[in-house]
Amino acid sequence: MSPHKLRAVLQALSPTSSTKDTGLNREKFRQAFRWMLLARLSEEKYANLYRAGKIQGGVFIGKGQEALSVSVGISLRKGDIFAPLIRDQAGRLAFGESLLDATRTYLGSRLGPMRGRDGNVHRGRPREGYFAMISHLGAMIPTVAGALLAKRFKGEKDFVGATCIGDGGTSTGAFHEGLNLAAVEKLPLVLVVANNHYAYSTPTSRQFVCADLVEKAAGYGVEGYSLDGTSLSECLEVVGNAVERARSGNGPQLIVATLLRLGGHGEHDDAHYIDEKLKQSEVGRDCLKLAEKFLLEKNWGTKAELDEWRADALRQIEDAVATAQREPHPDPNLDDWRPLATQHLSEGHHCE
Ligand SMILES: Cc1ncc(C[n+]2csc(CCOP(=O)(O)OP(=O)(O)O)c2C)c(N)n1
Ligand SMILES: [Mg+2]
Numbered sequence: 001m002s003p004h005k006l007r008a009v010l011q012a013l014s015p016t017s018s019t020k021d022t023g024l025n026r027e028k029f030r031q032a033f034r035w036m037l038l039a040r041l042s043e044e045k046y047a048n049l050y051r052a053g054k055i056q057g058g059v060f061i062g063k064g065q066e067a068l069s070v071s072v073g074i075s076l077r078k079g080d081i082f083a084p085l086i087r088d089q090a091g092r093l094a095f096g097e098s099l100l101d102a103t104r105t106y107l108g109s110r111l112g113p114m115r116g117r118d119g120n121v122h123r124g125r126p127r128e129g130y131f132a133m134i135s136h137l138g139a140m141i142p143t144v145a146g147a148l149l150a151k152r153f154k155g156e157k158d159f160v161g162a163t164c165i166g167d168g169g170t171s172t173g174a175f176h177e178g179l180n181l182a183a184v185e186k187l188p189l190v191l192v193v194a195n196n197h198y199a200y201s202t203p204t205s206r207q208f209v210c211a212d213l214v215e216k217a218a219g220y221g222v223e224g225y226s227l228d229g230t231s232l233s234e235c236l237e238v239v240g241n242a243v244e245r246a247r248s249g250n251g252p253q254l255i256v257a258t259l260l261r262l263g264g265h266g267e268h269d270d271a272h273y274i275d276e277k278l279k280q281s282e283v284g285r286d287c288l289k290l291a292e293k294f295l296l297e298k299n300w301g302t303k304a305e306l307d308e309w310r311a312d313a314l315r316q317i318e319d320a321v322a323t324a325q326r327e328p329h330p331d332p333n334l335d336d337w338r339p340l341a342t343q344h345l346s347e348g349h350h351c352e
Helices: 003-013 026-051 066-075 089-095 099-106 140-153 173-184 213-220 232-247 276-280 287-297 303-326
Strands: 081-083 161-166 189-195 223-228 253-258
Touching (some): 026 066, 026 089, 026 099, 066 089, 066 161, 066 189, 081 089, 099 303, 140 173, 173 213, 189 232, 213 223, 223 232, 232 253
Parallel strands (some): 081 161
16 A cells, blocks of 8 residues: 555544544644743753753753644643653643743752752653653653553543654664554553654664654554644644544554754754755744744734743743752752652652
């Protein structure tokens, strides 16, 4: 079967907008846009702080991927599980992470959720269903699948778990094992692939040979969707519907979004290897700018409102940074360095 036909079959198997009103509406779009803006501006701030030598460890940002990421966070609700990756600042905020939690982690504040002791993107609040990242390369898929199985054993109902993966991460064993387990157990897992064309500097031509990663859905017997990751409206609609299909018992959902990483792998990387033609093509468009244009054209927001949202986001960021900078770092003399996690060693417990 040609890739084109296969995609059509997969999409026919997976009705989108006709099933439920999970897609586009004015309020949801405006809210999603504000999270994207806050994500973009806060990550720009972290990148500047990193260049000024104020941040320990790496800074990895989601520039160009905010539309996809925010659609995941905003489509989930309390009781669901979200395991974000390194490009998911927008999704984290939309799922409920406070900007202060994020900023405290970057600035090594002892009052942050990881008590200033873990990598900047390795933060979470597991008790709230928001998992701390183990690895960007697939480890979260079996982790979420296992958590969903545990919820089922406990008799919980109506829950969904979502996690993300990059194009490079789809080549790992963990991707296969996690998705296969979820398919066999028909778990409500939403797996969102951000095909941003590079895994560090490795292009997708050295990563897989299928025309579109969504073809993998058929191999696992799960529903799959292929979409334009630069379009906020499309992301909200497709991700929203996939979450609802998973919630109503249709098993794992594989979403493959095509977009481009609009920067380096991390702030230490100048991304000189990114193909100029790709940058100039449709996949290289900036989802935030496209969403802003869409808002204005549809009259879902005014220029004055956009300016106000931007100013409000900048104020929040300045406040969070000022607060986190005043706070203490971890103190090796006060900390209990036992390697095994115990209840009192997680989620912001302080050892004073
Ligand atoms: C086992 C292992 N090898 C290498 C790395 C370093 N590493 C982290 S992310 C990454 C590339 C991931 O590429 P992709 O899955 O396409 O995601 P993207 O960075 O594009 O979002 C690499 C090589 C790692 N974290 N773990
Ligand atoms: Mg990639």
